[in-house]
Amino acid sequence: MKNHFEKANVLITGGLGFIGSNLAIRLVELGAKVTLVDNMLPRQGGNLFNIEPIKEKVHINFSDIRNELSMNYLVQGKDYIFHLAGQVNHVDSMRNPIKDLDINCKGTLVLLEACVHNNPSTRIVFAGTRGEYGKSVHIPVHEDHPTNPVGVYAVTNLTAEKMVLVYHKVKGLKGICLRITNTFGPRHQMMHDEYGVLNWFIRKALDNEAIPVFGDGAILRDFLFIDDLIEALLRSAVSPSAYGEVYNVGSGQGISFKNLAEKIVTITGEGRVAFVPFTRERKEVEPGDYVADIRKIRKATKWAPHISLDEGIRKTAEFYRKHRDHYWKK
Numbered sequence: 001m002k003n004h005f006e007k008a009n010v011l012i013t014g015g016l017g018f019i020g021s022n023l024a025i026r027l028v029e030l031g032a033k034v035t036l037v038d039n040m041l042p043r044q045g046g047n048l049f050n051i052e053p054i055k056e057k058v059h060i061n062f063s064d065i066r067n068e069l070s071m072n073y074l075v076q077g078k079d080y081i082f083h084l085a086g087q088v089n090h091v092d093s094m095r096n097p098i099k100d101l102d103i104n105c106k107g108t109l110v111l112l113e114a115c116v117h118n119n120p121s122t123r124i125v126f127a128g129t130r131g132e133y134g135k136s137v138h139i140p141v142h143e144d145h146p147t148n149p150v151g152v153y154a155v156t157n158l159t160a161e162k163m164v165l166v167y168h169k170v171k172g173l174k175g176i177c178l179r180i181t182n183t184f185g186p187r188h189q190m191m192h193d194e195y196g197v198l199n200w201f202i203r204k205a206l207d208n209e210a211i212p213v214f215g216d217g218a219i220l221r222d223f224l225f226i227d228d229l230i231e232a233l234l235r236s237a238v239s240p241s242a243y244g245e246v247y248n249v250g251s252g253q254g255i256s257f258k259n260l261a262e263k264i265v266t267i268t269g270e271g272r273v274a275f276v277p278f279t280r281e282r283k284e285v286e287p288g289d290y291v292a293d294i295r296k297i298r299k300a301t302k303w304a305p306h307i308s309l310d311e312g313i314r315k316t317a318e319f320y321r322k323h324r325d326h327y328w329k330k
């Protein structure tokens, strides 16, 4: 594929987090000039070690996407904007819904307004969630599936997505919305289990502890390795037919939590599987089975996932075995 990113000016909101930092590393490899904006929200994935390999090659702005003056300045001259800053913690979104609303909705609106007034020709990729669908009526889940989110985080993501689409339609901003499945890999936060379940399972295995699987572990989920997600973000940004569209991004394969935990024990050679009851907080935001139908993005951008679940787990375990001290203390 042609390299559209060589010498391109790129802004990544939430750039010190899991997805943002992996994207920044890939963009630097492609020759882009990368600016990261991040407010280091406590208990989320912002971590300076994430950008260790490229720290001399990117600009970092420690700011909040809700800050209009910062965003008005930061969007200027950017060819592409990847909007990854957000309140990501599903459980916390129910404990502290106003913060979730403020960051995910107001933050997105501030960014869109900044673009309209300071850089209307830029392209914006918004990282939404498969949680926007809520409980699956059928599987795999196509983009036309009903959207009935079960938690505040998923509602604010759906609202932010709709704002990107309205700004595309009414103000001509080139926005692309992705509904991303559970993604895992290096550079995800490993401090707590409130989001990023596969990474949490790997941490438990590497600590040689019990991997806690809720209920009977039969719920199906679709897990995607980070490198495949990064490729999907890049391809959608440079596909003009994707502007104003919504795409699922996932592996297209389902696996139960039970089988996932067993696989992690086998691959890492550590940990053990333990079944535990759902907590009330977890039950409240649990939408049940999910597997993405990825035909739409495949057709529009020629993207397809390439890294198997086994290979992704191996790569992730290898990363944290080497860099554990930067992610958690035992």
Ligand SMILES: NC(=O)c1ccc[n+]([C@@H]2O[C@H](COP(=O)([O-])OP(=O)(O)OC[C@H]3O[C@@H](n4cnc5c(N)ncnc54)[C@H](O)[C@@H]3O)[C@@H](O)[C@H]2O)c1
Pocket: 013, 014, 015, 016, 017, 018, 019, 020, 037, 038, 039, 040, 041, 042, 044, 045, 046, 047, 063, 064, 065, 066, 083, 084, 085, 086, 087, 088, 103, 107, 127, 128, 129, 130, 179, 180, 181, 182, 183, 184, 188, 189
């Ligand atoms: N990781 C996944 O599986 C997944 C799945 C679906 C959607 N998403 C979405 O992708 C985006 C990135 O997720 P992630 O997994 O990289 O999470 P992350 O917690 O690792 O990264 C999010 C980053 O955003 C920053 N941030 C939060 N609020 C901010 C604000 N107001 N101003 C500036 N920076 C702010 C945080 O400090 C953090 O570094 C989120 O919007 C999330 O909802 C992620």
